[in-house]
Amino acid sequence: MDTTTAPRTLVDSRGSSCPGPITDLALAYRRSKVGDVIELWATDPGVRPDVQAWAAKTGNEIVSMEDRDGKIVVVLRIAKR
Amino acid sequence: MAKRVVIVGGGSGGTILANDLDPHTYEVTVVSASASHMFQPALLYVAMRGAPAAIARDERGLLPSRVRFIQDAVAEVDLTAQTVMTAGGERLPYDEVVLATGILTDPGQIPGLAEVNAAIGDYHSTAAQAQKLWRQLDAFRGGTIALGQASPVCKCPPSPLEGVLLAEELIRRRGLRDKTRIVYFTPYPRAYPAKPMDEIVAPILAARGIEVMPFFDLDRIDPATRTLYSIEGDQIACDLPIVVPPFIGADIAYRPAEVLDASRLVVTDRQSLRVKGVEHAFAIGDGTNLPTSKAGVGAHLEAKTVAAALAGRPAVFEGRTNCPFDMGHGFGTFVVGSYTAPVVKSPPTRWKHFMKMAFARLYWLELRGWLDPVIDVYFRMTAPKPAP
Numbered sequence A: 001m002d003t004t005t006a007p008r009t010l011v012d013s014r015g016s017s018c019p020g021p022i023t024d025l026a027l028a029y030r031r032s033k034v035g036d037v038i039e040l041w042a043t044d045p046g047v048r049p050d051v052q053a054w055a056a057k058t059g060n061e062i063v064s065m066e067d068r069d070g071k072i073v074v075v076l077r078i079a080k081r
Numbered sequence B: 001m002a003k004r005v006v007i008v009g010g011g012s013g014g015t016i017l018a019n020d021l022d023p024h025t026y027e028v029t030v031v032s033a034s035a036s037h038m039f040q041p042a043l044l045y046v047a048m049r050g051a052p053a054a055i056a057r058d059e060r061g062l063l064p065s066r067v068r069f070i071q072d073a074v075a076e077v078d079l080t081a082q083t084v085m086t087a088g089g090e091r092l093p094y095d096e097v098v099l100a101t102g103i104l105t106d107p108g109q110i111p112g113l114a115e116v117n118a119a120i121g122d123y124h125s126t127a128a129q130a131q132k133l134w135r136q137l138d139a140f141r142g143g144t145i146a147l148g149q150a151s152p153v154c155k156c157p158p159s160p161l162e163g164v165l166l167a168e169e170l171i172r173r174r175g176l177r178d179k180t181r182i183v184y185f186t187p188y189p190r191a192y193p194a195k196p197m198d199e200i201v202a203p204i205l206a207a208r209g210i211e212v213m214p215f216f217d218l219d220r221i222d223p224a225t226r227t228l229y230s231i232e233g234d235q236i237a238c239d240l241p242i243v244v245p246p247f248i249g250a251d252i253a254y255r256p257a258e259v260l261d262a263s264r265l266v267v268t269d270r271q272s273l274r275v276k277g278v279e280h281a282f283a284i285g286d287g288t289n290l291p292t293s294k295a296g297v298g299a300h301l302e303a304k305t306v307a308a309a310l311a312g313r314p315a316v317f318e319g320r321t322n323c324p325f326d327m328g329h330g331f332g333t334f335v336v337g338s339y340t341a342p343v344v345k346s347p348p349t350r351w352k353h354f355m356k357m358a359f360a361r362l363y364w365l366e367l368r369g370w371l372d373p374v375i376d377v378y379f380r381m382t383a384p385k386p387a388p
């Protein structure tokens, strides 16, 4: 499925540093199905390496990761559950 | 006429708030499901040390006499009609409502966990469950212990690590360390989710021979073989699974229903602590969806923020956390951060451990507001610095 038409879950983790954005991502993953797209917003820069490690471990795909309007926006596609 | 404030939940947050509101300005009612108030951090020591389980007091005695206390579960909160309905059928109209209902363990979310939880116990729900866990640990004679949190949302983020460190200390003191493998599993990328603190914790875990299994998001447990399986596809077979269950918000029906998220947490504005999308409603403590640690310190500061807002003073919650962290063998630290100040490295010392234990003894005074001057100074002195 194309990431522009797939149902997209927005996970807003801005301001979260402890336990951190990965909490919200892991929760969204738990509720997701293969094909879902998760858009994660965060302000903690630690999110970059963490999401990369998470995607490598879980076998999910990082569609994009960029800085936009003072936040880090990560788009992920769930490929494995 | 005095404004009617209804506080739902008589735990840390609700009790601190009820003690802070001026009785001449407000007619305060606290409705709580339980007549007793448990000091939850003590559950760790009941479970890991066999400490006495008498860790609760009568909630009525912790409230000023002019506060009305109703012991009953709240069944429904109608935020548009401004009424609270109790399970016993009492209807309480309000001018302002404060939701302080905490979170509950919910082992049923994970296949097999309800059975394991009923057999082994835990240290995040009741004193009876913590005593059950102590009996399991006390009877343990060697094998594999797997301890970890089932879901990323957890009451008191350091508490799973505190559990594994205290369990390891017990096993070592009993001369069972050579016969015991201890595995710490976590859904996070590392043992402590915030990296700077992990730089402190990881070497301690390594030195004590505790194996860490990161990215282990518990999917199911086979109660017969005591094998834990993760969503990521890993597994741990063990003799004693000590699992911090997933949590869920209180069982209350809200109108509008959209004020709750998927974990039944109240969607709350980060700064003002007002419930999103409605008027005359605030939420504090563990039961909110605020992106901070679920800890008594947050409940305390949030209660003070709402008290200030109700009194018409400027009131902004800055997301301050200050979680005590017992690392075993008499060492401890505090995990400090805020919305704008990421958690920093805070090495363990004996003094910080002493502070944690001293704070615990003063909890009942803290609830009444009697320690406010000391606590205010402490928070100012230890305020984290915002990221540049």
Ligand SMILES: Cc1cc2nc3c(=O)[nH]c(=O)nc-3n(C[C@H](O)[C@H](O)[C@H](O)COP(=O)(O)OP(=O)(O)OC[C@H]3O[C@@H](n4cnc5c(N)ncnc54)[C@H](O)[C@@H]3O)c2cc1C
Pocket: B008, B009, B010, B011, B012, B013, B014, B031, B032, B033, B034, B039, B040, B041, B042, B043, B044, B072, B073, B074, B075, B100, B101, B102, B103, B123, B124, B125, B155, B156, B159, B250, B251, B252, B284, B285, B286, B287, B294, B295, B296, B297, B298, B299, B322, B323, B324, B325
């Ligand atoms: C093992 C452990 C260790 C901890 N260690 C620490 C620590 O060292 N430092 C720290 O700061 N925090 C610690 N905490 C966390 C701390 O106990 C909580 O964060 C704090 O109690 C949250 O306060 P609260 O008011 O939000 O919720 P709670 O104190 O849990 O109170 C919720 C209240 O709501 C009531 N309620 C629930 N449902 C309903 C309903 N339907 N109707 C009416 N009332 C209802 C309950 O009866 C209860 O009285 C620890 C917790 C645990 C379990």
